[in-house]
Amino acid sequence: MTNEEQNIPTHIAFIMDGNGRWAQARGLSRTEGHKRGAEVVRTVLERAREVGVKVVTLFAFSSENWKRPKEEVDILISLFRQYLSRDIEELKKQKVRITFIGDREKFPSDMVKRMNDVERETSSFNDFRVVLALSYGARDDLIAAMKKIAIDILDRKYLISNIDEARVCEALSTHGIPYPDLVIRTSGEQRVSNFLLWELAYAELYFTPIYWPDFNEHDLDEAIEAYGRRDRRFGQV
Numbered sequence: 759m760t761n762e763e764q765n766i767p768t769h770i771a772f773i774m775d776g777n778g779r780w781a782q783a784r785g786l787s788r789t790e791g792h793k794r795g796a797e798v799v800r801t802v803l804e805r806a807r808e809v810g811v812k813v814v815t816l817f818a819f820s821s822e823n824w825k826r827p828k829e830e831v832d833i834l835i836s837l838f839r840q841y842l843s844r845d846i847e848e849l850k851k852q853k854v855r856i857t858f859i860g861d862r863e864k865f866p867s868d869m870v871k872r873m874n875d876v877e878r879e880t881s882s883f884n885d886f887r888v889v890l891a892l893s894y895g896a897r898d899d900l901i902a903a904m905k906k907i908a909i910d911i912l913d914r915k916y917l918i919s920n921i922d923e924a925r926v927c928e929a930l931s932t933h934g935i936p937y938p939d940l941v942i943r944t945s946g947e948q949r950v951s952n953f954l955l956w957e958l959a960y961a962e963l964y965f966t967p968i969y970w971p972d973f974n975e976h977d978l979d980e981a982i983e984a985y986g987r988r989d990r991r992f993g994q995v
């Protein structure tokens with residue numbers, strides 16, 4: 759049976775929220791929440807692949823998260839650096855295609871190099887894909903896309919009348935990635951927080967009060983079951 763017949767989403771995008779509150783509720787530092795959150799990613803990716811999901815996008819750090827206190831930003835960067843070496847190496851072994859979206863140039867140059875290398879080294883894997891949104895903001899991504907399109911027009915690559923959905927998709931950092939079918943946001947917040955504004959137009963939204971560090975494979979199964987009961991009409995009858 760295909761994913762569609764089984765109602766398994768092809769692409770799930772996660773807004774991994776609630777690390778800080780999870781830690782606070784236990785009298786721990788926010789850092790502990792972020793550390794625990796990084797471990798949960800492994801479990802969730804394994805389960806998603808097992809049930810037949812093809813693409814997982816993880817919102818790990820937003821363009822607005824740079825405004826957090828420097829100590830927290832520094833800790834997050836060091837956790838990403840660790841993730842890029844240890845966990846990403848493991849994903850490579852499992853033939854996972856890895857893509858980064860967001861303004862990677864804001865990170866230290868060793869991390870930028872690592873991101874570029876990993877993307878190149880995994881670009882031929884096509885069973886399972888992980889998209890890491892780091893320093894990502896949908897508005898920034900849309901602005902960059904508009905600039906690209908404007909340049910193409912000035913270069914006379916195509917006419918204004920040729921701008922269509924496909925051209926916009928091509929200009930976004932998510933080009934080549936199917937639109938998310940399901941968005942899961944943990945921690946009880948019910949908002950999009952500048953995540954994939956264009957791509958989410960027809961995604962099913964699923965909100966759970968569970969904090970990200972507590973989210974597990976059973977919670978993922980539950981979200982996928984809920985998705986299976988949704989009636990996606992795409993504006994039709």
Ligand code: IPE
Nearest residue numbers: 774775776777778779818819
């Ligand atoms: C999500 O958890 C991780 C990032 C945004 C980096 P938070 O750090 O936002 O945790 P809360 O929302 O403060 O609990």
Ligand code: IPE
Nearest residue numbers: 773774775817818819820951
């Ligand atoms: C959204 O969480 C971004 C990530 C999970 C990376 P935030 O904690 O930054 O979002 P707000 O501030 O509650 O909207």
Ligand code: MG
Nearest residue numbers: 775776777945
């Ligand atoms: Mg938060």
